[in-house]
Amino acid sequence: MMTKSFSVVIAGGGSTFTPGIVLMLLDNLDQFPIRKLKLYDNDKERQDKIAGACEIFIHEKAPEIEFLATDDPEQAFTDVDFVMAHIRVGKYAMRELDEKIPLKYGVVGQETCGPGGIAYGMRSIGGVLEIIDYMEKYSPDAWMLNYSNPAAIVAEATRRLRPDSKVLNICDMPVGIEDRMAEIAGLSSRKEMKVRYYGLNHFGWWTEIQDSEGNDLMPVLKKHIKEFGYTPNANHHPTEKSWNDTFTKARDVYATDPDVLPNTYLQYYFFPQQMAKKSNPDFTRANEVMAGREAFIFSQCQKIVEEGSSKNSEIEIDDHASYIVDLARAIAYNTGERMLLIVENNGAIENFDSTAMVEIPCIVGSNGPEPLAVGKIPQFQKGLMEQQVSVEKLVVEAWVEKSSQKLWQAIILSKTVPGADVAKAILEDLIEANREYWPQLEEKPLQPII
Template sequence: MKNKNLKIVIAGGGSTYTPGIVQALIKSRQKLDFSEIMLYDIDDTRNSDMQLIVEYQLKQENLQSEVSIKKSTDPEEAFRDSTFVFSQIRVGGLKMREVDEKIPLKHGLVGQETCGLGGFSYGLRTIKEILRIVEYVQRFAPDAWILNYTNPETIVSEAIRRVYPNVRMLNACDMTISIEETIARDYGYNRNNWQPVYYGLNHFGWYKSIYDISVDRDIMPEILEKISNEGLKIADFNKGDKTWQEAWDMLAKISRNFPGALPNNYLEYYLYSEETVEKMDPNYTRANIVLDGREKRTREMARKIRENESGDVLDFNFGEHGQYIVDMAVSIVNNDHGRYMLIVENKGAIPNLRSDAMVEVPAYVGRNGAEPISLRFDISDFHKGLMEVQNAAEKLLVDAYFENSYNKALQAFTLNQTVPNANVAKVVLDEFIEANRGYWPELH
């Protein structure tokens, strides 16, 4: 594998998360010798703004003569000769994310971009485009690795598994890292000493243990006690966003009510759907918060650079989001066998769960890709039951996409654990069909 003068493609280059990825690339350049960053996006305006920002970042680090930054809306130009493709596409943009969130809320259901029926809407919209990205990479850079951040991860990875079972691709989510970073920061731990054991589906899982090599023991019991007694606090990069503090508060509640495992905070949408809906404003959802926050700040950064303003121009802090995906690339290039939480086909990793489920478990990453860890224990009936229902619903949704099946879509919507009955599932499905015309496949 080529390990010098690498070409890094960011698919969804206009995303507000791109500066965080570039920041991580710059920080890791001694380990990842890249000479080109290519921004690929179908929205040339957003891509142009991001090119300005990335160029500014490179100048700040005196790398403008060593690293070229390019943008393109043409897939061949973008992907040809690439080494890594970081995929973070959002099909339909924030406008359609708002639709995903507000239609369920109108009916008293969870309105969220990856969970509940909003996540299913987003999933059906995304499958076609993520498969197209994979096809482009197979055609123009067959030796490249795709590191995928595109949501909803389990649905996306299930679709890719069916069409491209042998693709050089890692599907990852940074939510587990955010949970770990928050715990380590709040309670004074060093996360670099941890070897966590986690299992689930994407945004739907639990930590069984967190072994700390610095003290040579599992510190999960004391972490759970601290969370129960003290709770968790919002991170600096989410400061001012009360929805994140509410998420950490719900994580503490789940930990107290279902002791023995540390949950992913997204489980609140399934275990306490009515309570989460009560906290949501059906007229001003997370999409609106992002539009008025991160999106606005990004446009302002580009304006300042374009108009040669002085002073503090760069205004972003995305925590570990960018570093996590860059670290995986480093682990592949250098064959480091670093340990990451990845979405992989189960194949016995969780012994008492169906083999073809796309699960999120620890895996070692090297030149040959992911080597998932076999947990070597049966998960509890409670966790297994929750996961089996969620997995069946997601597989039915992917069936609906490939079979153009209205019936399979309705089954998936009805089975979703945020939905109380088939009547409301059908009403929301029919509204989403209208809202997603031109994005979804035609369902018959």
């Protein structure tokens, strides 16, 4: 029987995802009772646009919950049990540059993959570490559930720089794909599936999928994905074109190894020239988001505040994010929930770097995650993962050492980049664009390409 209620702070309170997550938390109070809900963001003006609507949601649905929106770390992080972090250092303006600078050189422009993901990672490390430090200073017994991107680089940074902190790094992309798998298989929910998966964040493969009765779902899923990708049917999920294309493209990624089912982000590594060529360098995904979701959420929040009611709101509950409640409940109530988390390998994948931050199934309880053994992985996946995990480690080393050389090496090593000369040109532009956000890199110039 649940008797305790919890205090939660959402770090990144000005995010356009925050209203949907607040609604999701309010919709799950029977599973995860909340006594206090706080929003924290260092951009007060942006957060204020979101907070007014969230306060109305809470007043209407659960007025007993104490609400606070603040840019003061002490107020935000004092007396909290869970920190739910989804920050974006530099906001969408910097995401736009992450995407457009590589595209200028014919390279994939994407927020978590390739040079754009590296640039974003260099910005995110300091911000995530700052939140961990606030949590440990003001609420040392709290847990941080971190779903800030790029999760792979952030996870490596927390492993190396805050190894004893109570931080769980998670990602919603496998959840989104599993939702589609469940629909393809004729199930009502992904929670009716038991999966085995391994890889790095945004860089992995499902090896087994069973239903709750132990029936093997892989044959039916493989047959469908070979023809349609992760699109359940021709008329399904009318979402943004870029996402529709991504889910359909999974059939080409699947063809590289038909024994397993791939994460959709592998498209950027397996078909980098194709992905760059099909992108509009003048209107990237960041522009789509700013013109679409960001404008919509801000206008809806303003409407709610002006009307003093959410009655006419079109903002929807983010059911997709309910995995956050599952994770919090697992820690709070020691439920032994089985979830995909980003954890230190430490032998779970036998023939892979033990210090790598890998994404694998874990059993989660009050002491945190217990990774499940994966065993040995095939040479194809092993080779790909070794290259990509080296990129992630080099980025963190570059941040720690303030090394432009290490950062150049990371970009050279990315499968999305064709050569060291292109990597150098991209890096020089990224350094200039990120002077306000990255550590001051050493003055030693990069060697010229002859």
